[in-house]
Amino acid sequence: MAIRANLKLIEELERYGAQDVSNCYHCGNCSATCPFSSDHSIFPRREMRMLQMGLETKLESSLDPWLCYYCGECSDDCPRDAEPGETMMSLRRWLTARYDWTGISKLFYLSWKAELLAIIIVALLAGAGFLAAGFLLGGGDISVYNGENAFLPAGESWYGLPTGTGVHLFDWILAGVLVFFLSTNCMRMWWKTMGRDKSVKVPPHLYIAKIFSLPWNFMSQARYAKCDRKRPWAIHLVLMLSYVTMLVLIMFFLERMAAGPGVDWKVHVFGLLATVGLLATTIFAMRGRVKKTESQYKHSHESDWMFLILLVVVASTGFLQFALHRSGLDVAANIAYVVHMMAVVPMLLLEVPFSKWSHLAYRPLAMYFNEVREEAATAAEKSAVPLGAAQAA
Amino acid sequence: MEDLKIGVYICNCGTNIAKVVDCDAVVESAASLPGVVVSRPYKYMCSNPGQEMIVQDIKEHGLNRVVVSACSPRMHEPTFRKALQNAGVNPYFLEMANIREQCSWVHEDGAQATEKATSLTRAAVLRVAQHEPLERRSVDMCKNLLVIGAGITGMTAALDLADAGSKVYLVDRADRLGGNVARVDLTAPYLDSARDMMTERMTRVVEHPNIEVLLNSEVEDVSGFVGNFQTTIISKPADGKGTPTKVTHDVGSVIVCTGYKEFDASRITHYGYGKLPNVVTSFEFEKMLRAGRVETKEGKAPQYVAIVHCVGSRNMEFHPYCSRVCCMTALKYAQEVKSAVPGAYVSDIYIDMHAFGKGHEDFYRRSSEVKTLFLMYAKNDYPVIRKAGPKDDCEMLIEVNETLSHETIEIPADMVILMVGMEAREDSGEIARLVNISRDKDGWFIESHPKLDPVATTTDGIYIAGGCQFPKDIPDSVAQARAAAARILGRIAKGKLDIDAVFAEVDEDHCSGCRMCNELCPYTAIEYDAEKKRSHVISALCKACGACVAACPSGAIAARHFTDRQIYAQIEGVLA
Numbered sequence: 002m003a004i005r006a007n008l009k010l011i012e013e014l015e016r017y018g019a020q021d022v023s024n025c026y027h028c029g030n031c032s033a034t035c036p037f038s039s040d041h042s043i044f045p046r047r048e049m050r051m052l053q054m055g056l057e058t059k060l061e062s063s064l065d066p067w068l069c070y071y072c073g074e075c076s077d078d079c080p081r082d083a084e085p086g087e088t089m090m091s092l093r094r095w096l097t098a099r100y101d102w103t104g105i106s107k108l109f110y111l112s113w114k115a116e117l118l119a120i121i122i123v124a125l126l127a128g129a130g131f132l133a134a135g136f137l138l139g140g141g142d143i144s145v146y147n148g149e150n151a152f153l154p155a156g157e158s159w160y161g162l163p164t165g166t167g168v169h170l171f172d173w174i175l176a177g178v179l180v181f182f183l184s185t186n187c188m189r190m191w192w193k194t195m196g197r198d199k200s201v202k203v204p205p206h207l208y209i210a211k212i213f214s215l216p217w218n219f220m221s222q223a224r225y226a227k228c229d230r231k232r233p234w235a236i237h238l239v240l241m242l243s244y245v246t247m248l249v250l251i252m253f254f255l256e257r258m259a260a261g262p263g264v265d266w267k268v269h270v271f272g273l274l275a276t277v278g279l280l281a282t283t284i285f286a287m288r289g290r291v292k293k294t295e296s297q298y299k300h301s302h303e304s305d306w307m308f309l310i311l312l313v314v315v316a317s318t319g320f321l322q323f324a325l326h327r328s329g330l331d332v333a334a335n336i337a338y339v340v341h342m343m344a345v346v347p348m349l350l351l352e353v354p355f356s357k358w359s360h361l362a363y364r365p366l367a368m369y370f371n372e373v374r375e376e377a378a379t380a381a382e383k384s385a386v387p388l389g390a391a392q393a394a
Numbered sequence: 395m396e397d398l399k400i401g402v403y404i405c406n407c408g409t410n411i412a413k414v415v416d417c418d419a420v421v422e423s424a425a426s427l428p429g430v431v432v433s434r435p436y437k438y439m440c441s442n443p444g445q446e447m448i449v450q451d452i453k454e455h456g457l458n459r460v461v462v463s464a465c466s467p468r469m470h471e472p473t474f475r476k477a478l479q480n481a482g483v484n485p486y487f488l489e490m491a492n493i494r495e496q497c498s499w500v501h502e503d504g505a506q507a508t509e510k511a512t513s514l515t516r517a518a519v520l521r522v523a524q525h526e527p528l529e530r531r532s533v534d535m536c537k538n539l540l541v542i543g544a545g546i547t548g549m550t551a552a553l554d555l556a557d558a559g560s561k562v563y564l565v566d567r568a569d570r571l572g573g574n575v576a577r578v579d580l581t582a583p584y585l586d587s588a589r590d591m592m593t594e595r596m597t598r599v600v601e602h603p604n605i606e607v608l609l610n611s612e613v614e615d616v617s618g619f620v621g622n623f624q625t626t627i628i629s630k631p632a633d634g635k636g637t638p639t640k641v642t643h644d645v646g647s648v649i650v651c652t653g654y655k656e657f658d659a660s661r662i663t664h665y666g667y668g669k670l671p672n673v674v675t676s677f678e679f680e681k682m683l684r685a686g687r688v689e690t691k692e693g694k695a696p697q698y699v700a701i702v703h704c705v706g707s708r709n710m711e712f713h714p715y716c717s718r719v720c721c722m723t724a725l726k727y728a729q730e731v732k733s734a735v736p737g738a739y740v741s742d743i744y745i746d747m748h749a750f751g752k753g754h755e756d757f758y759r760r761s762s763e764v765k766t767l768f769l770m771y772a773k774n775d776y777p778v779i780r781k782a783g784p785k786d787d788c789e790m791l792i793e794v795n796e797t798l799s800h801e802t803i804e805i806p807a808d809m810v811i812l813m814v815g816m817e818a819r820e821d822s823g824e825i826a827r828l829v830n831i832s833r834d835k836d837g838w839f840i841e842s843h844p845k846l847d848p849v850a851t852t853t854d855g856i857y858i859a860g861g862c863q864f865p866k867d868i869p870d871s872v873a874q875a876r877a878a879a880a881r882i883l884g885r886i887a888k889g890k891l892d893i894d895a896v897f898a899e900v901d902e903d904h905c906s907g908c909r910m911c912n913e914l915c916p917y918t919a920i921e922y923d924a925e926k927k928r929s930h931v932i933s934a935l936c937k938a939c940g941a942c943v944a945a946c947p948s949g950a951i952a953a954r955h956f957t958d959r960q961i962y963a964q965i966e967g968v969l970a
Contacts, residue, residue: 003793003804008698008739008767023765026747026758027798050799053767059801081759 007055014052016111017098018091018302025049025083031075036227037068041375044068045075045085048092061099062194064374066092067360067367070237072228073296087300094304097359100190103182105355113303116356120307120347127346131339146331146338147259153338155259168342169255175349176252182354183362190363195370203377211373219365220245233297236282241361243278246271247319261326272323279316283309308357314344398429398523401457402515403448405439405464407494414498416508420463423512427519431455440470445477452481459525461518463491463511484527486895486955491518517967524960528895533934535621535891536646539882541565542613542825545573546868547860547875548651549595554879556604560886563643564599565608565627567821571596573653574861579683580730581868582722583757589684591868614640616829619919619934620855621646621891647855647882650839651875652825654816654861657706657713664776665702665812672696672789673779673810675705676723688734688809690789695735696808698788701727702777703744707815709774713836717815717865721748724813725761732764741767741805743777743794751867769805770797779810816865829856830918838864849878853917854935857881896955897936898943902928904950911942911951 011022025046032038032046044065051060069089076086098107109116131153135143140150147155154167195203218224222241225234250258250272257268287309289298318341325334352358402424406412417435425433432451436444439462451457460483462474467490475485491514501507537560541548544566552562570576572595578588599605611629618624626642659667659675667673671691674682682688690696701724707717721744728740742761747768749758762768771777777794788806795802818837819825826833831851832840839858842850849857859874860866866874885891900911900920907927912920919935920942922928931942931951943951952958 003802005791005804006741006767006806008741008806011765021763023767024759024762026762026768047799054769054796054799054801054803056799056801056803081762 010055017094024081031085064367123347124343240282243275246275400459401432449481465494486528489518489522520967521964532890538645540645543651550875582726583753657814700807705812720813728766897933
């Protein structure tokens with residue numbers, strides 16, 4: 002059965018940042034140079050072809066874009082300047098929009114103005130909400146940073162609410178919302194890439210057998226380390242570890258983090274390290290994108306900038322409130338805290354489930370799915386051998 | 395007759411001959427043959443010292459015949475003939491025995507190879523004894539030129555010769571100048587206007603005092619030989635009424651530039667040409683471009699345009715060869731469609747992209763940059779074009795087994811352009827007979843040598859250029875036109891033509907006038923004299939192939955340098 006080509010698809014992808022895809026004449030240099038391209042998935046060449054021909058369903062079901070880390074070697078080696086690396090990047094954006102059932106991802110990727118507006122609205126709402134909570138529910142005194150009467154108590158109860166319902170509780174509610182959107186989108190990803198694919202029959206037990214791939218890939222970035230260029234991997238690893246460290250600190254140690262004014266070194270040393278990691282890597286990336294120092298920084302989509310700017314704001318305001326509180330400037334520390342939350346809330350509510358951040362879920366999942374599928378394919382090949390042998394005989 | 399004084403020279407050809415053949419044994423055996431005065435081996439007979447040795451021996455020993463046992467006479471016969479001439483001996487008193495290609499290179503057994511080399515040398519010695527002195531002759535070279543076909547090739551050749559002062563008769567069957575190129579809009583890869591190019595050529599041709607343009611005309615007859623042809627041209631009146639006029643002209647050379655015709659696309663049923671209204675051929679599309687209207691039969695701008703390559707070319711069913719211009723023309727269409735209908739989606743369905751010429755690879759790249767979708771199909775696995783359904787946003791669908799992706803896909807199309815290949819014109823056989831040249835299995839005229847003599851033919855004085863020889867683009871056609879013109883000018887500059895002394899002769903006393911040889915001669919070199927009722931050979935045309943000699947029932951024809959006596963002597967030498 003012939004597949005209908007959608008000649009307009011390439012234009013759709015161009016709105017997600019794809020460039021010069023039609024220049025590709027399939028020499029295969031990109032796949033030859035890519036350390037991840039295998040006999041099972043010859044990317045990025047395969048994706049370039051499917052995109053040129055507009056094979057929408059095939060592209061939607063492909064895991065390949067997530068297996069690429071955009072080291073940029075393929076784009077550098079391309080004799081036709083067809084930018085295969087940027088194509089894979091734009092496919093990741095397009096796939097994110099396709100996985101997302103709310104349509105928010107698509108809106109954000111196609112209109113940076115809508116994304117910015119949404120961030121500003123949520124930031125203002127968060128700011129207003131925290132100020133209102135501080136004055137009405139909390140201690141009501143903006144000069145108190147921590148303790149029982151804190152303006153924004155971490156774990157202690159807000160006025161009139163049960164114990165343990167401070168900012169900490171809010172964080173957990175936020176995390177719940179985030180996890181709901183991200184996980185439903187992940188399920189859609191599973192359906193599009195694995196569930197409806199009839200070409201390989203995947204026995205359910207394989208999903209369990211391979212489950213450890215998920216945290217392993219998430220934490221280690223071991224696959225990224227196989228890229229020939231080590232610097233992007235190192236930067237990504239530092240950024241990711243800093244981010245996860247911060248997440249753990251906030252979700253489980255928020256009370257100890259906020260306490261003061263003395264320095265709780267057992268906790269704060271991690272917070273400081275993570276802050277340095279976040280600021281150093283994001284500033285390096287921003288500088289790279291401005292100066293176009295590396296091939297993966299050559300093209301910048303608006304969503305790339307929002308990602309970096311939000312991270313810098315979150316990390317710097319987080320550090321600022323810490324420093325101000327330790328310096329005894331609690332009013333300023335509380336204001337910095339509110340500003341910090343004005344960046345944290347849109348980041349966690351909008352950016353993580355619907356924009357560039359979502360790759361923290363999709364990429365390890367794709368590797369996991371890919372391992373499951375390859376294992377299933379190998380098993381199917383093996384079981385097919387006796388049949389073939391019988392036919393040969 | 396003076397005494398025979400034969401010199402025999404056995405070449406070692408480095409080790410080429412000597413490593414298999416015992417050259418000293420051959421020398422020794424030749425020395426004892428009747429008439430042999432000198433018999434010597436030498437490392438390289440063709441070298442200057444080798445030739446000098448022959449000259450010295452001629453002077454010292456008064457040699458009057460020379461045998462060189464070495465390589466093929468095709469290689470060095472002219473060399474040794476010249477050596478004889480330099481020493482004051484008639485060059486036809488030379489005979490070569492080929493003991494390299496026919497001995498050392500093909501035999502492993504040294505003893506047997508030596509025996510064979512001895513026999514061949516003996517045959518040469520016996521033959522050379524029978525040789526007669528022959529003289530080369532020269533004939534006048536007429537400066538006038540007949541050009542058949544007034545396309546870009548014919549006009550260019552005509553202009554070169556006319557500019558140099560020759561009178562040119564430029565004949566075309568059509569009622570206009572310009573041939574196929576006049577049907578084209580822009581040209582690849584620089585997108586120059588074909589019309590501008592043609593206008594310049596046509597204006598100069600029409601206004602040139604040395605060019606006589608004969609349109610609606612056909613060449614009825616070409617007789618004579620190089621430098622001295624007579625041609626008869628019949629011209630129909632332009633309006634088709636009235637009686638045709640017939641003129642005869644003397645010309646020294648003929649250039650055939652009859653071009654090609656396009657493949658009939660309706661022969662491939664898969665493409666629906668003639669049935670689906672918006673499936674058009676490349677030449678029909680050129681017409682649209684020239685008119686400045688790229689639109690479907692319904693008058694709408696096409697949203698999807700598909701281009702199919704190799705229509706009639708590169709497949710076993712129709713023509714196995716590549717038509718050479720279609721790839722770049724297709725890329726030109728991709729770019730022209732994009733500029734005519736900026737929102738259109740262009741699919742280019744090809745087998746291989748042949749972008750071999752100057753500027754072609756860049757042109758291919760630029761066509762990619764305007765977002766052409768290139769789809770590859772396998773030879774003999776034709777795409778299928780069918781009408782789309784009512785729900786589709788296009789008029790036709792093309793099913794392609796796409797080889798780069800291994801997917802069977804359907805491409806939407808509102809207009810399909812079939813890149814029809816080139817084929818030999820149906821009148822190419824007639825032209826070939828008229829000027830006595832040969833055609834290959836596809837009907838293209840055959841050149842004298844595919845690499846070293848690409849515009850000459852096996853008939854001296856008849857040249858071929860442009861698309862009638864094989865599909866080619868404008869630069870190649872023009873290059874051939876100018877090459878043919880240069881060849882002819884070279885001969886005109888010399889003034890006289892050198893004719894080989896070796897040709898067949900009819901002994902009129904023995905000729906019965908049966909005319910069997912007239913039909914047989916592959917070079918139409920034999921004429922029948924109706925008054926004398928005898929045939930005679932036009933020596934300038936004769937290639938001394940010997941067909942008439944063998945066929946003549948009266949034994950009246952003899953070929954110079956290949957007389958019965960010479961051949962019998964040679965046989966005797968081999969068998970002795």
